[in-house]
Amino acid sequence: MPRFAGATIKVENVDRIVCHRSFKGNEEYLIKWGGQQAPNCWPYSWHPIYELAGADGLNGSSNNSCLKFVQIYLNSLRKRKRTTPSNEESLKRKNSEPHSYRLSPFERTEIENGASSRASSLFSTHSEESNSSTDVSHETTYNCKLEVEGPYIVAKASIVHPIDTSDFPTTAMLDRARLSSMTIAETKIRAEFIRDLQHIRGAKPIKLVNTHDTTSPPLSFHFVDEYVYGKGVYPPDPDALIGCKNCRPDMGGHCGCEYTKVCECLEYAEVAHAKLTEEEELQWQVADRNGESTLGLPKRFPYSKGTGYLVQSYINSGFPIYECNEKCACGPICKSRVVQKGRHVGLEIFKTRDRGWGLRSTEHLRYGEFIDTYRGEVITDEEATKREDDGDKDKESYLFSLDKHHKDAAYVVDGQYFGGPSRFINHSCDPNCAIYAVSYDKNNTFIYDLAFFAVREIPPGQELTFDYCAGTSPDEFSSSQQEIEVEDDSIPCRCKSANCRKWLWK
Structure with a gap:
């Protein structure tokens, strides 16, 4: 039976997840709670994966899931493993950055404590052991008490038995994590993503x-x-x-629509130059020079009748589709x-x-x-x-x-x-x-x-x-530039096509 009667962690109250362990048959993850605390006595607590997975909502969706924090933690473990000196394969930067795109920041979650002063029920799972112990990895909470407020588990700061958390996760915690499974979390993360796909x-x-x-x-x-x-x-x-x-x-x-000359939606569409008369060609030149309307000139509808496929002239020109x-x-x-x-x-x-x-x-x-x-x-x-x-x-x-x-x-x-x-x-x-x-x-x-x-x-x-x-101009990818102008933050191309330009940009 769940210790908190099905209550789950509120996303807004979590700062991050820093460690994991196997405890009494459960996969548990160590939460660093959000809020304002002294660095050496920050509140932490261990939670089984079902308390982080959120409540099942309508249509099988998951509400208030903290699994994204678990996923970030698991990915950090994989990254550390790939970049350790003993690992021959160096970390490869994913080359999915388009030339016209710009780099965007890594997610930074805004944290709020958000705890109410009223609690419908109270649970304290703080260990009574002294903080003088060198191994606190078997504790359940650190510098906090866990309470249930409505559907949520929240942490209330408590330094009755202060524990120095400045070195969390400790060496003992990390040693234990190396022997602990993460398969349930990975399965739940995958299931949540698949549920999202269904919508x-x-x-x-x-x-x-x-x-x-x-x-x-x-x-x-x-x-x-x-x-x-x-x-x-x-x-x-x-x-x-x-x-x-x-x-x-x-x-x-x-x-x-059948006639491009009368369809107002095609007013700014690409002109079909092959169909222009000499008079219409002069009319187009004036309109193009002055930025005027080309309504009344022959155009092309963007899609073929019957199939709905984009016609070749639009594919080749890249002209806007109206x-x-x-x-x-x-x-x-x-x-x-x-x-x-x-x-x-x-x-x-x-x-x-x-x-x-x-x-x-x-x-x-x-x-x-x-x-x-x-x-x-x-x-x-x-x-x-x-x-x-x-x-x-x-x-x-x-x-x-x-x-x-x-x-x-x-x-x-x-x-x-x-x-x-x-x-x-x-x-x-x-x-x-x-x-x-x-x-x-x-x-x-x-x-x-x-x-x-x-x-x-x-x-x-x-x-x-x-x-x-x-x-992009082909000159930007000349062989001489590939050899001379490559900078430290240049992005290599790994498409492996026969005409690969070697670099996305330099």
Whole structure:
């Protein structure tokens, strides 16, 4: 029977986990509690894994889980093991940092004590042994008492029997940890991540596969179906949408918009130069020079009729894609609505041999087929710069500038802690996917979707990749630069493609 009747640890009260042990048949983890205390008498306590796993919520979700702290601790053990002198394999930095991305900071959890002055029940498991003992690894609490407040276990500072915790975890604790299992924690971490996958919106499921080790992707990452808007960034106003008025659902064989010259949604779309008359060519030159509208000139719809695949001219040019929207007269069946309908392919997050986590499709993908969007937290450029400056330079970057329409981006998408499965797509110098700007509001050039499309036929099980350095001049990767201008923080490329440029950036 659980000692605290099913109560669990509140996430906000935890600073970190520093050690583990096997105790009375349980895997236990040593919590360093948050708050303001003297460094030599900080409160710590041991807890079985079920007190850290949170309460099961609706639809099998886990509420208030502290397993992310357990995962960070387990990863730190693996990192120390890889970097010890006795280990021949040196720690490899994951090369998932795109050229246009910026480095973002490692997670820093804000800690609050948050304890109420009222307790519904009180439990004290403090050992009565003197603090003069040289081995305190068998204690249960240090400089605190554990209480239950509602559904939570909280620690109340207590120095009735003060113990010097300045050297925690002690040598005895570490020796015991080396002989203790962590398999239950690893299983629960994996189960929690898989539960999170089940809530991702899409026509087909997202799976997790790891045949290399017992690790899981970070629980600090939260799957979201839409952008999360950070401080100073406001979501687009749906009332500001302007749709096409001259199109109808029954046009084009009941496929919606049929004539590019009359569809207002294509006002700023790429002009089909091969179809221009001499007069229209002159009209386009004037409009392009003055930044004027090209409405009325022949364009191309972005998707092929029937399949919904991105047409070759858009794939090759990388020009922004303009889809119709809910205000359009063409109706929901319009062929110009693909990305907004969401992912329809099955995906699999999997552990690669030497490049961390990757993403692959469980089915055959056709040339031009939509895969998924890149989602995350939309932040200001100033905030992105701050995160870049404050961040650990050895950490992966998931920052993507929304600079398709403006050289100096006002906003940046940060996919480190919020996003979708596409966050796990790795780089390749010979990619099978590419990312495109997709807008449902032709007048909003600051916030738009980032969508992945297949740029070749992709068989099931092949890793999905895109070029983090797309648009970079080939001169930046000349052999002479590779030999001369490599800096200490240069990021090597490990894509192993025949045309590998050797460096992501230098």
